[in-house]
Amino acid sequence: MKQLLCAALLLLALGWAQPAPAVQQTLQQAQAALEAGRLNEAVQGFEAVIARDFTNYSAHFGLGLALYRLGDLRGAAFEFTQLTVLDPNRFEGWFNLGVVRDRQGQAAEAAQAFARAIEVGEKANLGIADLKPAYVGQVKALRTQGQHEAAAAAARKGLEKAPGDAELTALLADSLVRANKPLEALPALYQILNNDPANVQAIAQIADIYVAQGLPQRALRELDRGLEAVRDNASRAQLLLKKSSLQQGREQLASLQEAVRLDPKLWAAHYNLGLARLREGNTRGALESFQNAYAQNPDEPRVLLGLATTYDRLGQAAEAGRFAALAARSSQGADRLEALLLQGKAAYTQRRYAEAVEVLSQVAQQKPDSAEAWFFLGVSQFNLRDYTAAIDSLEKAQALAPSASTAANLGAALYSAGRYSDAERVLSQAVALDSRNAVAWxxxxxxxxSLGRTAEARRAWQRSADLGYAPARELLR
Incomplete structure (x- = not known):
């Protein structure tokens, strides 16, 4: 956070005008209270001076400082605005107004105030030590507004006054990257690395630029050079996390495992390790990784979804449903639909069919090409004895992804709805696709x-009984 210009400039401000002796004494007492941290006393003193001499620059300055330290940003902004009116050619009024506007979240106004501070400061031949905070403030305020090209231009202007300044160079590079001008950013990023070979942000941005240029191996080499230069564990872990995104298989796992070893608090590394373990079929290992990520960042929607997915694969419906519901509340887009699907599946598994229908209906409506959503919606509707809706859902699922299981459930729904001819056709398809499906038989x-074909019915039940289905044996007695 930028600090207000205060003590030295406040004393200089005394020369701007000479107040009457009584006013001067009150002003000095208020300044002493300000320096001693007695802020409320200082406010009263400065206000007393202003009441007798509204044009007193030093009183407005001191009151602005006191109010700022008390957290009264609106009051401080008013006072620093008065400075710019009383003497629009003084740097400190504009600069301090910029700082307060920035704290108020008024980025556009802050950028304007810093720009004016730079203008008047350059006319007054102020040194770069005084001007640099205004350049930095202007750049950051422009970036807050998303004006990254303008921010880069402002950073370049500052670098003309302070060639090689590390902070302004970093702001220039990052602003160019954000302005989608990565190739222009490269010289500045390498300049940063020449002075600070262990600068993690610069290393990562250089790697990203090479990846975007279709040069992943070059990016890997830059990351490896960075790993040689960086010494602290947390920074090395960050670079290994970045490196893992360019790797696959065992190499990716090795980088992620080393990252979490170096920095156990790096939730993103735990999360990515969980994804990698899921891909290789190590579900228990994935659960451990997602749990570690959750311990570090329990509100991250991707972590919640990772846990829900893993518990679903482990067959732990209650936990899958719990984390899926949490993920659905905080996710958007495709992740939210995936979370709702997992929540609906868990509800079905736990025989909470009404809840399953409510949740899965949302997925099916927003993602009508999801065969899985239509399937679980259909079987949930079936268990609620809404056979017409179940048939519609299961027909959609079968059309999207034909399977013996879907056909068997669709056949059961058709039978329950009294559509025996359609049921025979679909169930015959089901047993043709999976001759060991005892329930379908x-x-x-x-x-x-029901169609009056008793001999054929008994043969079907015999096949079911041979596969171990007890209800079929009962019918054969």
């Missing part, structure tokens, strides 16, 4: 019996 037998 059983339902096919029920359907054939």
């Amino acid at each position: 059983y339902n096919l037998g029920l359907t054939l019996r």
Whole structure:
């Protein structure tokens, strides 16, 4: 956070005008209270001076400082605005107004105030030590507004006054990257590395630029050079996390494992390690990684979704549903739909069919090409005995991704709705696709019996019984 210009300039401000002796004494007492930290006393003193001499520059200056330190930003902004009115050609009024506007979240006004401070400061031949904070403030205020090209131009102007300044160079490079001018940023980034080979942000940005240029191996070499230069564990972990994004398989796992070893608090490394372990089928290992990520960042939606996915694969429906619901509340877009799907599946598994239908209906409406959403919606509707809706959902699922399981459930829904001919056709497809589906054989037998084909029904039940389905054996007695 930038600091206000205060003590030295406040004393200089005394020469701007000579107040009456009584006013001068009150002013000096207020200044002494300010320097001693008795802020409320200082406010009263400065206000007393202003009441008798509203044009007193030093009183407005001191009151602005006191109010700022008390957290009264609106009051401080008013006082520093008065300085710019009383003497628009003085640097400190504009600079301090810029600082306060920045603290108020008024980036456009802050940028304007800093620009004016630079203008009047240069006319007054102030040194770079005085001007640099205004350049930095202007650049940051422009960046806050998303005006990254303008921020880069302001940083370049500052570097004309302070060639090689590390802070302004870093702001220039980052602003150019954000302005989608990465190749212009490269010289500045390498300048940073020449002075600070262990600068993690510069190393990472250089790597990103080479990746965007289709040069991933060059990016890896830059990251390796950075790893040689960087010594502290947290920074090395950050670079290994970046490196892992350019790797696959065992190399990726090795980089992520080393990253979490170096910095156990780096949640993103734990999270990415969980994803990598899921891809290789190490579900238990993935759970451990996601739990570690959750311990460090329990509000991150991606971590919540990772936990929900992993618990779903482990068959732990209650935990899958709990984390899926949390993820759905804080996610957007595709991640939110994935979380809702997992929540709906968990609700179905726990026989909370009404909840499953409510949640899965949202997924099916927003992502109508999701066969899985239509399937679990259909079987949930079936269990609520809404056979017409179940048939519609399961037909959509089967059309999107034909499978024996979906056909078997669709056949059961058709049978329950009394559509025996359609049920026979679909269930025959189901057992053709999976001849070991005992329940499908059983339902096919029920359907054939309803069609008056008893001998065929008994053969279907016999096949079901041979596969170990007890209800079929009961019907054969």
